[in-house]
Amino acid sequence: MIVAMPAIFSAIHPSEEIASMFEIQTLIDSFHESRQTGLVRLAYSPTENLYLFFKRGDVLASSFITPDHTQAFTHAQWREKIQSAGDAYLKPIPLSSFGLLLSGLSMQLQGAQAEELSTPEKLSGFFNSKTRVMEPSLVQLNWRYSAGLVFFPERKDTPHSIYVSSETVLDVDGVSYAFDEWEDSKCEASVYFPDSSVELWQEYRLRRLFADICSPVLARFEVLTGHALMESLVRLMMIFASNHDLDISISSRSLVNREVFFSAEIAASTYRTFLSEIFEHCSAVIGPRLLASTLREIVTELPAADKDMIKSYRLLPKGIFYD
Amino acid sequence: MINEFNELKKTAASSKALIFYFGAVFLFISYIVFYQFAPLGAPYDNLVLNSITSFAALIVAGVSTAIFLHYVPGDHPRKIWKHIMIACWLWFAAEVIWQVYAFLLEEVPSPGFADLGWVLGFVFFTFALYYQYSAIKPAHVETVRIYAIGTWIVILLIPLLLLTLWGAFTIEDYIDFCYPFADLAVGIAGLALVFIFRGGALMRPWIGLMVFGISDLLYAWAEKTHMYAWSVENGNILSLVIDSSYLAAYLILAIGFLGHWMLLRRGLRQR
Numbered sequence: 001m002i003v004a005m006p007a008i009f010s011a012i013h014p015s016e017e018i019a020s021m022f023e024i025q026t027l028i029d030s031f032h033e034s035r036q037t038g039l040v041r042l043a044y045s046p047t048e049n050l051y052l053f054f055k056r057g058d059v060l061a062s063s064f065i066t067p068d069h070t071q072a073f074t075h076a077q078w079r080e081k082i083q084s085a086g087d088a089y090l091k092p093i094p095l096s097s098f099g100l101l102l103s104g105l106s107m108q109l110q111g112a113q114a115e116e117l118s119t120p121e122k123l124s125g126f127f128n129s130k131t132r133v134m135e136p137s138l139v140q141l142n143w144r145y146s147a148g149l150v151f152f153p154e155r156k157d158t159p160h161s162i163y164v165s166s167e168t169v170l171d172v173d174g175v176s177y178a179f180d181e182w183e184d185s186k187c188e189a190s191v192y193f194p195d196s197s198v199e200l201w202q203e204y205r206l207r208r209l210f211a212d213i214c215s216p217v218l219a220r221f222e223v224l225t226g227h228a229l230m231e232s233l234v235r236l237m238m239i240f241a242s243n244h245d246l247d248i249s250i251s252s253r254s255l256v257n258r259e260v261f262f263s264a265e266i267a268a269s270t271y272r273t274f275l276s277e278i279f280e281h282c283s284a285v286i287g288p289r290l291l292a293s294t295l296r297e298i299v300t301e302l303p304a305a306d307k308d309m310i311k312s313y314r315l316l317p318k319g320i321f322y323d
Numbered sequence: 324m325i326n327e328f329n330e331l332k333k334t335a336a337s338s339k340a341l342i343f344y345f346g347a348v349f350l351f352i353s354y355i356v357f358y359q360f361a362p363l364g365a366p367y368d369n370l371v372l373n374s375i376t377s378f379a380a381l382i383v384a385g386v387s388t389a390i391f392l393h394y395v396p397g398d399h400p401r402k403i404w405k406h407i408m409i410a411c412w413l414w415f416a417a418e419v420i421w422q423v424y425a426f427l428l429e430e431v432p433s434p435g436f437a438d439l440g441w442v443l444g445f446v447f448f449t450f451a452l453y454y455q456y457s458a459i460k461p462a463h464v465e466t467v468r469i470y471a472i473g474t475w476i477v478i479l480l481i482p483l484l485l486l487t488l489w490g491a492f493t494i495e496d497y498i499d500f501c502y503p504f505a506d507l508a509v510g511i512a513g514l515a516l517v518f519i520f521r522g523g524a525l526m527r528p529w530i531g532l533m534v535f536g537i538s539d540l541l542y543a544w545a546e547k548t549h550m551y552a553w554s555v556e557n558g559n560i561l562s563l564v565i566d567s568s569y570l571a572a573y574l575i576l577a578i579g580f581l582g583h584w585m586l587l588r589r590g591l592r593q594r
Contacts, residue, residue, distance in 0.1 A: 223458050226398035232590030287523025
């Protein structure tokens with residue numbers, strides 16, 4: 001059976017109590033003070049929701065969603081909406097930065113038809129039949145009072161899933177166990193594939209490319225220079241990230257990216273700056289020639305679409321030659 | 324070039340490095356003074372000259388050991404520096420043996436134990452170069468191995484073939500003839516690494532090896548063409564240039580190693 005998909009995390013559980021404007025403001029303040037990353041959903045009616053996306057305590061973006069349209073709100077607009085609309089059903093959803101990116105992505109996606117699934121077994125069949133190996137996909141799941149997102153990256157990498165119910169918020173690598181055990185009602189599932197017109201798909205691809213470029217450079221640097229200089233590079237990059245208020249670090253030779261921007265341009269600019277800094281340090285040790293040839297090798301292995309993306313977003317700094 | 328110059332400025336700014344540079348210049352000038360003016364008379368001037376060379380070889384071996392010890396097990400460069408360290412100690416041993424022979428017997432036997440040290444040193448440098456190229460071209464390790472083995476076959480076969488063709492084969496001539504080819508191979512491998520790491524700190528250790536190749540090749544050429552003996556007999560500057568370039572090669576190798584050791588100790592600098 002095919003049905004229309006409601007907005008993610010929009011269901012209002014009977015146990016939810018309506019919050020006053022003061023309580024909403026208190027929650028926003030507490031998110032700010034604790035530098036919380038996550039999502040706050042304000043439901044003004046079952047079909048009218050304001051979503052605030054928090055990154056380390058600050059509102060990064062906001063969306064107002066009704067059955068007819070999805071509207072991105074400016075800082076002034078969401079403040080105004082909260083002031084004017086009054087009480088709302090309030091749901092704080094703490095998430096990882098990647099979880100936040102997926103939530104935002106799910107709200108920018110449209111057009112997919114939902115399929116109704118009756119049992120958890122059918123859900124795993126749905127995952128297997130609808131997702132593709134060479135392309136990332138986002139599966140949105142809605143039950144009566146709970147919802148989930150499962151992101152399947154390309155190349156059979158570990159999926160990432162989010163499950164939100166009235167009592168639980170799960171934001172984990174892998175397919176959450178919550179999707180194996182549901183009994184309460186039928187599940188509506190829909191799957192989305194990359195669409196270059198969707199800004200957050202672009203941000204995801206930039207994030208992925210950033211890791212795809214950075215990790216092999218770091219691995220090669222360690223092979224050439226050893227553990228001590230790698231540690232030294234890690235320390236310098238930590239200082240750099242801290243000076244630029246970035247939550248990106250290097251751990252066990254790989255990149256840990258806890259950043260989210262909700263803007264492909266800002267993401268590209270940040271990644272470009274970070275890569276530039278890494279390259280500067282690597283170049284001082286292994287030399288610009290070897291660094292350029294390492295980068296060429298890495299870029300050559302990438303799919304054509306990724307190469308185009310590197311060019312269009314100027315992800316690699318000036319002076320580094322690549323085809 | 325700006326990168327290299329800035330890196331040199333940073334390295335030279337360290338007081339330890341400055342002491343080392345002055346020490347190297349002092350050794351070099353002392354060598355030239357003893358070579359040209361022979362103030363102590365035979366055989367003591369030669370003893371001093373050979374001791375300066377052995378001391379330079381000792382410094383190279385010492386710094387290479389310090390670098391090796393700085394790497395932790397599992398580090399790929401540890402493999403490279405293990406072989407460089409062994410090669411450097413073998414060369415130091417060869418220098419000392421040669422010096423002792425020269426002092427006691429005047430005429431150094433050839434082939435002798437000193438040659439064993441130098442030849443084995445070349446073998447270990449080959450391993451070091453092999454591991455270095457493997458790190459640079461991990462996808463082409465087999466090719467690197469073939470090149471390394473091929474180069475050694477050429478080094479061993481060409482002198483053998485030539486001497487046999489000329490009907491002048493002796494072990495002494497064979498070993499003497501192998502040196503220029505080994506020097507050339509090491510020099511070219513060093514030059515290629517300097518080119519690959521150009522502008523980066525990793526090029527420093529290989530500059531000395533390249534200079535070594537050139538210096539040794541120069542000596543082998545002069546020796547084979549009897550220019551060296553003629554120059555020594557006539558007090559010509561050629562023998563001074565050749566002998567001092569050999570010391571210079573050790574000193575440059577030591578400075579390059581020291582730069583690398585200092586980089587490992589202090590780590591990368593914030594921009």
